[in-house]
Amino acid sequence: MAMLDAEITDDDYTTLIHILEEWEAFGSAEASTHRKETATLLGDGHRRRCSRR
Known part of the structure; x- marks a missing residue:
């Protein structure tokens, strides 16, 4: 499998x-939970742009 x-x-x-x-x-x-974990992986700036909370 490739x-x-x-x-x-x-x-x-x-x-x-x-x-x-x-x-x-x-x-x-x-x-x-998954949204918060994903945003955390990307850093604080990304979390602020993508998080509703």
Whole structure:
């Protein structure tokens, strides 16, 4: 099986955070946790831009 050699970009993480925010809006505590963890990986500035809280 061939492996895909690609890097995950900040845009990819931003998209993921927005998807998790939509999921969180439906009451998913798991989405909230994943969104916060993803934002933490990207740093404080990104967290402020992408976090509703």
